[in-house]
Amino acid sequence: MDRVIVYVDDAVYAQQVLAPLFARDAAARTQWVLVACAPRMTHRISKWVSHSARENWRAKWADKLFAQILPVLRVPTDRVTTVLAKGPLAELTDQLQAAGASAAQVIDARRPKTDMAQEPAPVRPDKGWSPMPGTLGSLLTGCGALWMLAFE
Template identity: 75%
Template structure:
């Protein structure tokens, strides 16, 4: 039996990435280990939320994620194991690999942190605070007036 460890954080993206793997592996029996990688919380959140509340939120988030992904596996329920990542993924991978004698294939199906074209557009929009004044408009006249006042005040 083949073993596949899959790291996921977004169901839609993971299904796109794993679709070819699901189709290829349909014939062979496969033990799937789905690892939910919850979004990181800042260290300052502990000021407002208890540790148990954070763990409960992480578990509920993972349950929703697994509910979206499991129907796409089209595999018997006994061949899927779900895990919620609570620490570094390197250590978790070593633990999961050590649990079975045979090596497992590891697939990272997490959504990339940044998409270059979208971030560039957001950066351009965020960098411009004020609209460019057009000549003959109220804002253009106000800016010209303020500039003239500053010149007179500095003289």
Template identity: 70%
Template sequence: MDRVIVYVDDAAYAQQVLAPLCGRPASARTHWVLVACAPRMTHRVSKWVSHSTRENWRTKWADKLFAQIVPTLQAPSGAVTTVVAKGPLAELTAQLQADGDSMATVAPVVDARRPKSEPVGRVDGRWSSASGTLGSVLTGFGVLWVLALE
């Protein structure tokens, strides 16, 4: 059985990424290892919340995420294992690769996490979140003009 390790943090985006992989004929004999990558808590929040409360929140968040993704992967009768990431992904990947059934093949890793940056440009007649970048560029040009004129 082929193993595929998939990192997810958003169900809708992950389903778009995984749709082509689930449609192939070999997906019926694929063992999917879903790794939930929970959002990071800010320093201010984590200062006031206990470790067990953070772990409970992370587990509940992952259960909701898995409830949305697992049915689409099990439809072609593939096996699914769920894991919640609690540390660096490089270490977790090495551990999951070592836990594999056969040491001869390395399981492919699919990063189905939503990208953090948004495209630059106009969206629906207004500037996207990159407008702050435009302001920074214009300020930089203004400073350069002032320096050039001195």
């Protein structure tokens, strides 16, 4: 039996990526391991939310994600295992690979980050000195205020 480990964070994007594999699964028996990768929270969130509340939110988020993906798989539930990633994916992959008898195929069906896809800012041709906005004015204002205080 083949095993496939799939990392997902968005149901719609994952369905688009996995559509060819779902069609192939009709012919071959495949054990699916769906790993939910919850969005990262900033380290400052701990000021406002307790650890248990964060874990509860992550579990609810993963349940909603699995509820959207599982009907599309169209395989018996005994051939699907759901996992919530709680640490580095490399370590989790090693654990999941070790849990099976044979090596599993690993598919990253997570939505790509849009930050990386943006084009770099256009480079302006060099026209001599071009100060950053507000830098020189702020410096002169600060120096002027210090001189005024010194002469009083």
